[in-house]
Amino acid sequence: EIVLTQSPATLSLSPGERATLSCRASQSVSRYLAWYRQKPGQAPRLLIYDASNRATGIPARFSGSGSGTDFTLTISSLEPEDFAVYYCQQCSNWPQTFGQGTKVEIK
């Protein structure tokens, strides 16, 4: 089973600031890495798939990069709705696995 480790656990930022979240895989997942945002009481929403492709309807402030074992999600300028928990997920091997999450909180 591939283990995904996200860092940091919590990111304290202000609206308008840039957020950089990391996800490291225990073995290569090529580019088969997705990112989700989860607001309280809601299901996760797909933001990025295949490391760098924005999902339908996702604004351009979200971008993803990386391949192999190291991946980054960048939010260029935080909006109020972006203060939430973010998960990475690998789709390279079954079982699909998720990181433990990064909480982006208001500073």
Next chain:
Amino acid sequence: QVQLQESGPGLVKPSQTLSLTCTVSGGSISSGGYYWTWIRQHPGKGLEWIGYIYNSGSTYYNSSLKSRITISIDTSKNQFSLKLSSVTAADTAVYYCARGYYYDSSGYYSAPNYWGQGTLVTVSS
């Protein structure tokens, strides 16, 4: 726009079987190229993939739960279901159904891009 909706009891007694159904609207569950999956999230915790099913009825389960899981599909009702037997308090979680797509020729599986809203199942006597 595809929509998924989970339904089932919110409270299950220990040692009993948890049964949930996911109803799909806005698209046919019989369409090829998709996998239909269950994912759960323990309270305040991360996400755990449970298993998936194709429209053909073929399934793949997480080995950690394999002995207790059954996922089935009912194309006539546009639904798929989850049964988890011998539940304990550790199975208390929000259960999500979701859909992803795949390309058989390349073995590519997408991240699930349509999710239900989730349903909380509590295991307690």
